[in-house]
Amino acid sequence: MGQSRPPRTIFGRVLASWLAVGAAFLLLSATIEGLLPERVFGAIFGALAAAPLALLAAGLGLWIRRRATWRAPAGVLAAVAVVAAAALPLSYASVRLNFWIHKPIYDSVVRDAKAGRPIGALQQDGSRRGVRHGVQYDIRPVRPVVVYFQWKTGAMTVRMVEYHEHPTVCPPKPPPDAVGAEPATLCVEWPSLGDGYVFWEGIV
Numbered sequence: 001m002g003q004s005r006p007p008r009t010i011f012g013r014v015l016a017s018w019l020a021v022g023a024a025f026l027l028l029s030a031t032i033e034g035l036l037p038e039r040v041f042g043a044i045f046g047a048l049a050a051a052p053l054a055l056l057a058a059g060l061g062l063w064i065r066r067r068a069t070w071r072a073p074a075g076v077l078a079a080v081a082v083v084a085a086a087a088l089p090l091s092y093a094s095v096r097l098n099f100w101i102h103k104p105i106y107d108s109v110v111r112d113a114k115a116g117r118p119i120g121a122l123q124q125d126g127s128r129r130g131v132r133h134g135v136q137y138d139i140r141p142v143r144p145v146v147v148y149f150q151w152k153t154g155a156m157t158v159r160m161v162e163y164h165e166h167p168t169v170c171p172p173k174p175p176p177d178a179v180g181a182e183p184a185t186l187c188v189e190w191p192s193l194g195d196g197y198v199f200w201e202g203i204v
Contacts, residue, residue, distance in 0.1 A: 010054075011062060011072055019079045026090035028115075030098035034151050052080045061201075079154050098151070099193050100162060102187050104196065105135045106149055113139045113147050148200075162198045 013155040025032070025048055030065035033041050033043030059072035109132055112119045119139070140146040192198050 011058060011068060015059075015075055015076075015079055017054055019083065020057065022083050023049075023086060023090065024046050024060070024082050026087055027094050027097065029091065030151065031101060033159075034098070038152075052076055055079075063156050095199055096193065099147070099197065101200070102135055102149070103195075103197075104131050104146050106137075106147075106161065107133065107195075108162065109135070109137045109139075109149070110145070110147055110196075113145045135150040157201065161193065164198065 025044070028046075032044075034134070036044075049118070056073055056076045059068065059074075062068035062072050063070055098140050109119070113128075119132075120128035120137065122128055128139040128141075130137060136150040138148040138150070144164065149161045149163070151159040151161065
């Protein structure tokens with residue numbers, strides 16, 4: 001029978017695992033979000049966000065019982081600080097990673113749209129909508145060609161990639177005293193992803 005590992009060793013490994021899993025989840029979040037139901041994705045995100053509280057409590061307990069040093073709770077705070085600092089860059093990276101994973105499919109739809117091929121189902125407004133290899137697309141009946149590739153539609157948000165000859169911008173917000181001043185959708189549009197693609201996020 002081998003000797004059992006000291007609590008501080010187990011604690012350190014659990015903390016390191018949370019740090020690695022949290023960073024990986026943020027890096028792959030855009031792809032995972034498109035694969036899982038919104039509630040499941042939210043539950044996983046919530047569990048990962050709440051884990052540091054349990055780890056901090058455990059670290060403080062080990063320190064109080066003198067089974068670990070002050071470094072245990074301090075390590076939790078340091079790990080949280082690292083993840084918080086990396087959250088936004090990893091979120092940006094996740095969008096670009098998901099884009100490049102699906103770009104060959106986007107390109108094939110764009111080629112068909114620019115060639116005028118009748119792909120997808122014709123809608124009343126003249127647009128064409130369909131799904132290709134799991135990617136939803138919406139081709140607008142305008143020139144130059146505009147194609148929307150939807151990533152996610154949730155209770156409050158819509159995320160998609162737009163293809164256009166020129167990057168588009170959000171419409172200006174109306175003045176506060178205008179009738180119906182509050183727009184139905186607030187949009188956030190990133191710089192071009194390249195080759196005519198732009199990431200678009202709407203908060204409904």
